[in-house]
Structures are given as structure tokens and as C-alpha cells.
Amino acid sequence: MKSITRFIGSSVLSLLTLLLLLAAAMPVFAADADFKTVSSEVLRDMLEEKRVFTLVDARTNDEYQVAHLVNAISIPDKEFDKNIALLPRDKGALIVFYCNGVKCGKSKKVAAKAREAGYTNLTVYADGFPVWEEKGYPIVAGPEYAKKIETTKFTPAQLKQILAEKKDAYVLVDVRDEFEFAEGHIEGAINIPAETFAAKSGVLPKGKGIIVYCNSGGRSYSAYRKLMKLAYPSIFQSILAEWKEAGFPVVKSKL
Structure with a gap:
């Protein structure tokens, strides 16, 4: 009987230990969760309707200078700490991040850093600058935008x-x-x-x-x-x- 009691006690203790470990791990899983996304058309409408939000270009400064979305500010991943003051004081304000499309991870990296800084209303424009440009939506183009490039050609x-x-x-x-x-x-x-x-x-x-x-x-x-x-x-x-x-x-x- 004592052995059964010890077995049950040991099982309960193991179960409690497992639950505690899972509870400790939950914030990690939440931190890795994907962000909400916005389509090209919805983001265009948000800009046209002059909705209040902050638009963040997570690409490099060089890419930003060549061309960027209207009203966007530049906060590259590696310069987040230096530029965090550009984000709104209100940690619940809407912020939309973008970079160079679905295979570019920079927008999520910068959004993750904003979340770590306490911001809670974060959205990613996953299509990014190339699709926005392709659709003919408004951009701010710098002097290098129309510069001709040399392609690598195969005969x-x-x-x-x-x-x-x-x-x-x-x-x-x-x-x-x-x-x-x-x-x-x-x-x-x-x-x-x-x-x-x-x-x-x-x-x-x-x-x-x-x-x-x-x-x-x-x-x-x-x-x-x-x-x-x-x-x-x-x-x-x-x-x-x-x-x-x-x-x-x-x-x-x-x-």
C-alpha cells in the first residue's frame, strides 16, 4: 500500500513539474508567434484615409533612400535601439512594418524588437515594397531610383x-x-x-x-x-x- 502511495505521489509530483515547465515555456511560444498582417489594398486605403498609425521601413537606409512608401520612417533592424525614439510614445499605438516581401524577415525582426520594448499593436505588411511598387501605389523616390543597372546575361x-x-x-x-x-x-x-x-x-x-x-x-x-x-x-x-x-x-x- 505504501508503495502505491509513493507511486501516486511521485506521479503527481512529476505532473506538477511538467505543468510548471510548460507554463514557463508559454511566454517563449507567445514571443515567437506571427504578427497580424495587412494587405496592399488595406494599407493603401489606410494611407489615403489618413488614418493615424506609424509606418516603419525595416530595410537598410540605402534602400530607404532609393525609394520608400509614403509617410514611412526608416528603422533598420541593426539600428533599432538608436532609432526607437521615432516610435510613438503610446505603446498601444498602431505600427505597421514592411521590408522586401514575404521572404524578407527584416520587418518581423524589427516588429519583434518593438514588442520587446513594450509595443502591443503591431502589424506586418508582408508583401513589402516590391509588390507595393508593382501595383503602382504611391512611393517617395530618391535620385538613385531611376538609375540603370547592368544585368548579368547568359548568351x-x-x-x-x-x-x-x-x-x-x-x-x-x-x-x-x-x-x-x-x-x-x-x-x-x-x-x-x-x-x-x-x-x-x-x-x-x-x-x-x-x-x-x-x-x-x-x-x-x-x-x-x-x-x-x-x-x-x-x-x-x-x-x-x-x-x-x-x-x-x-x-x-x-x-
Whole structure:
């Protein structure tokens, strides 16, 4: 009987210990929870209606200077402590954070630091600057915004060799319209039209090289710039017209 009593007592003690450990762990889980998010359209309406909130650009200062959302203030992750005074005194005031899209973690990092500082009404604009810009919503552009960039290009011969020997290390993206893609594209390519490229870029892995192409270079140049803003580390451009001129084949697909 005594052994049973000891067993029950030991079990209860173990259960209480487990409950205490879980209770201690709960704040950690809460701290890691995702933040509320806001869509591009809702954020646009908030700005147009002049709602009272603080909009925080969590990207680098250089990126902020090139272009940023209207009314945004710059608080990069590594400079949070230095710039915390820019946040409202009211710890319950609404603050919206953004960076360079769904694969950019800077907005959540800065929001987490704001939460640690006691702020409670925090929201993340997950689509970020590239999608906002793509939708044609208002931005503040600096003198470097329209500066032309030099893309890294693959010749038709280089692209053909890559597709034959290293295709698993790259993703080939046709940025033309869907009907153009159906009429003839490079085999193995996926289709993400340039007009919605940033919004749909989440399917592209950052661990691979991304090759964008269009007929003559204009739309793939635009997609290339968007990939840069989305912080893709390995980006390349090719031209479909040159591919065809080299005598290389295209394949058709159904709409």
C-alpha cells in the first residue's frame, strides 16, 4: 500500500513539474508567434484615409533612400535601439512594418524588437515594397531610383549548356504574358508575367540561380530589378529573340 502511495505521489509530483515547465515555456511560444498582417489594398486605403498609425521601413537606409512608401520612417533592424525614439510614445499605438516581401524577415525582426520594448499593436505588411511598387501605389523616390543597372546575361549558348548540365541549380522564368508563353517558350521554363512578378515571386527559391527572359529584354530587365529588391542573391537575364536566332527550339503549351 505504501508503495502505491509513493507511486501516486511521485506521479503527481512529476505532473506538477511538467505543468510548471510548460507554463514557463508559454511566454517563449507567445514571443515567437506571427504578427497580424495587412494587405496592399488595406494599407493603401489606410494611407489615403489618413488614418493615424506609424509606418516603419525595416530595410537598410540605402534602400530607404532609393525609394520608400509614403509617410514611412526608416528603422533598420541593426539600428533599432538608436532609432526607437521615432516610435510613438503610446505603446498601444498602431505600427505597421514592411521590408522586401514575404521572404524578407527584416520587418518581423524589427516588429519583434518593438514588442520587446513594450509595443502591443503591431502589424506586418508582408508583401513589402516590391509588390507595393508593382501595383503602382504611391512611393517617395530618391535620385538613385531611376538609375540603370547592368544585368548579368547568359548568351544562348551559355543558357543551353546550363539547361543541359546544371538545370537543377537554376530556375528559368519566362516573364511574358501567359498567351505568349503558350505560343512558344524555352523548355523547362515556368511562367510568371512581369506585371505580377513580385507578387508571385514566392515560388522562387533563393538557394538557386534565377534566370529571367522575355522577347527583347524590357520585361526581363524589370523582373531582374524586382529580384534585386527582393534580395535574391543569384540573378541572370537571357533574351528569347537571341535564343531563336541561334536556332535553338521552343515548345508550345495549352492555355
